Amino acid sequence: MNFLASQGGARWSAASAGGKRPIRHVFEVALGERVVVLRDGLPVRALEPGRHVLWGWARFRTLHFQVQDLLLDTKPEVLAMLPSGWFNEVTLATHERGVIYRDGKPAVWLRPGTHRYWTLETGVKVVVFSVHEAMPTLTDELQAVIPRGEYIDVTVLAHERGVLYRQGSVEDLLGPGRYTLWSYPASQVAIAKVDTRRQELSLASQELMTRDKVTLRLNLSAAYVISDPLRMALRVPAPRDAVYLMVQLAAREYLASVTLDELLEGREALNAYLAQATAAPAEEIGVTIETLGVKDVVLPGEMKDLMNRVIAAEKEAAANVILRREETAATRSLANTAKVMADNPVLLRLKELEAVKEIAGQVNEVRLVVGSDGLEKLIPAGLLRGGQ
Numbered sequence: 333m334n335f336l337a338s339q340g341g342a343r344w345s346a347a348s349a350g351g352k353r354p355i356r357h358v359f360e361v362a363l364g365e366r367v368v369v370l371r372d373g374l375p376v377r378a379l380e381p382g383r384h385v386l387w388g389w390a391r392f393r394t395l396h397f398q399v400q401d402l403l404l405d406t407k408p409e410v411l412a413m414l415p416s417g418w419f420n421e422v423t424l425a426t427h428e429r430g431v432i433y434r435d436g437k438p439a440v441w442l443r444p445g446t447h448r449y450w451t452l453e454t455g456v457k458v459v460v461f462s463v464h465e466a467m468p469t470l471t472d473e474l475q476a477v478i479p480r481g482e483y484i485d486v487t488v489l490a491h492e493r494g495v496l497y498r499q500g501s502v503e504d505l506l507g508p509g510r511y512t513l514w515s516y517p518a519s520q521v522a523i524a525k526v527d528t529r530r531q532e533l534s535l536a537s538q539e540l541m542t543r544d545k546v547t548l549r550l551n552l553s554a555a556y557v558i559s560d561p562l563r564m565a566l567r568v569p570a571p572r573d574a575v576y577l578m579v580q581l582a583a584r585e586y587l588a589s590v591t592l593d594e595l596l597e598g599r600e601a602l603n604a605y606l607a608q609a610t611a612a613p614a615e616e617i618g619v620t621i622e623t624l625g626v627k628d629v630v631l632p633g634e635m636k637d638l639m640n641r642v643i644a645a646e647k648e649a650a651a652n653v654i655l656r657r658e659e660t661a662a663t664r665s666l667a668n669t670a671k672v673m674a675d676n677p678v679l680l681r682l683k684e685l686e687a688v689k690e691i692a693g694q695v696n697e698v699r700l701v702v703g704s705d706g707l708e709k710l711i712p713a714g715l716l717r718g719g720q
Contacts, residue, residue, distance in 0.1 A: 357386040359394065366418065366452075368395040368410050375413040402432050402440050402456065404448040411448070421448045422458050426518075430460045431477060438477040463514040470512050485512045486523040495565045497522045505562050526561040530622065533575055537630075540584055544591040551628040552606075554579055560618030567617040574617055575610075579624065582609040595629070602626055 360383055361367045367379040369386065370393040377386075386392065395410060404411075404419050423446045424430050430442035435455040442458070449456065461468060467483060468474065475485075487510045488494040494506035498521050506523065515521040535552040542548065556575050558564050568574045586605045587595065595602065603625045614621045673679055 354387040354389050355391075357388070357392055359384040359386065364399050366397045366399060366414070366450075368397075368406075368413055369393075370395065375410045378413050378415065378418075397450075399450045399452050402434065402449050404450055418450065418452055419448050420451045420458075421446065422460070423447075424460065427463050428460050429463060429482065429514075430458050431474070433457050433459060438474050441477050441479060441482075463516055463519070467512045467514055482515065483512060484515050484521055484523060486510070486525070488523070488525055491527060491529045492525045493528055493561045495524045495526060495561055497524065502562060502565055524565065526558055526564065528558050528561065530555055530557050531572065533572060533579075535576060535579055535583075538580060538583060540587045542587050542592050542595060543589060546592040546631075548587075548592070549630040550583055550587075550626055551630065552579060552583060553623075553625060553627050554621060555623040556614065556619050556621045558618060559620040563616075563618030565618075571617060571619050575614065575619060575621065578610050578613045579606065582606050585609070599626060599629075 359367060359369070359379055361379045361381045363381045365381060368375050369377045369379065371388070371390050373393075375395075376392075395406070397404065397406075422430060422442070424442060424444045426444045428444060430447070431438045432440040432442065432449055433456070434453060440449070447458075449458065470478075470485060486494060488506055488508050490508045492508065494511065495502060496504040496506055496511075498519060500520075511523060513521045513523075533554045533556065535550075535554070538550045538552060540548060540550055554575060556571075558571055564571055583602075583606060586602055586609075590598070606624050607621070610621055610624065673683065
């Protein structure tokens with residue numbers, strides 16, 4: 333016999349030991365702990381909490397297990413030594429995941445494979461989930477257990493749309509809401525959020541050249557919305573940069589076809605051309621350009637001075653034309669007045685009297701002394717005879 337052991341005492345025999353007395357070994361096992369005793373590297377006994385005394389001629393080693401760790405990971409030989417009531421076993425398929433709960437709270441995450449866990453504590457159970465089904469409600473405790481790479485948790489806001497990718501391919505367009513989806517090697521999932529609000533874009537200091545070789549700078553502004561998020565996701569990585577480029581190219585093409593004078597005189601024509609030239613390319617990438625126009629046309633300093641001189645000369649010439657036109661009209665009016673007065677002597681005399689009256693209004697007193705002959709000259713004889 334090699335050894336006998338018990339908690340209350342020991343019985344032994346020295347028949348096979350040459351009369352030598354066996355060694356006494358004492359093991360203290362704490363609460364929440366289990367111990368497996370090894371002799372010569374082989375498990376010989378499993379110990380529960382308490383004080384244990386083993387007798388034998390060999391030296392022993394021990395394996396300590398913490399029950400509160402829940403997972404039991406050991407070799408089959410050690411596992412065979414443990415009582416079946418101490419642990420349980422669960423096998424998860426490739427499409428399954430599991431969570432070990434303790435007292436209703438998630439504690440350990442389990443991936444596919446065979447797992448063994450301690451059942452010595454009360455309230456220990458395993459809940460199995462399928463990745464082919466919807467995820468459970470993600471509480472804070474469950475989120476703390478599930479590795480972040482096993483799922484995605486994305487909230488799409490009211491002004492956003494979500495583009496769902498599965499294994500790199502666009503699968504669906506998602507409206508506002510919270511989405512929690514399993515993500516695993518056979519079905520990697522991602523959600524890209526797209527802002528569908530109106531976006532303002534400013535194209536400042538675009539240096540362009542007109543058909544008559546005048547270099548100038550245009551300040552443009554545009555406003556656009558992403559009208560088709562799925563098409564946008566498939567066509568362009570950055571819609572803002574795409575809109576910027578297409579507006580810039582359209583402006584260059586238009587200015588190369590007009591002179592500076594045509595540009596300055598037809599600003600609305602430029603806006604109309606830009607809107608027409610960018611509508612189709614924008615639609616191809618899922619974007620609608622709502623407004624597009626020119627804010628400023630900036631000329632070089634020397635060109636600005638030249639334009640100012642031209643404008644000043646044009647205004648001066650226009651002023652001279654207006655002045656000559658007014659002088660001609662005044663002369664024509666005087667000629668007509670003189671002709672009327674020549675044909676009507678009485679009217680001429682009345683105009684003379686009106687002039688005298690106006691003079692009298694400017695001075696204190698006007699005296700007019702005439703004789704009978706002078707009176708006849710002042711007032712026509714026909715009027716004097718008619719008054720007798």
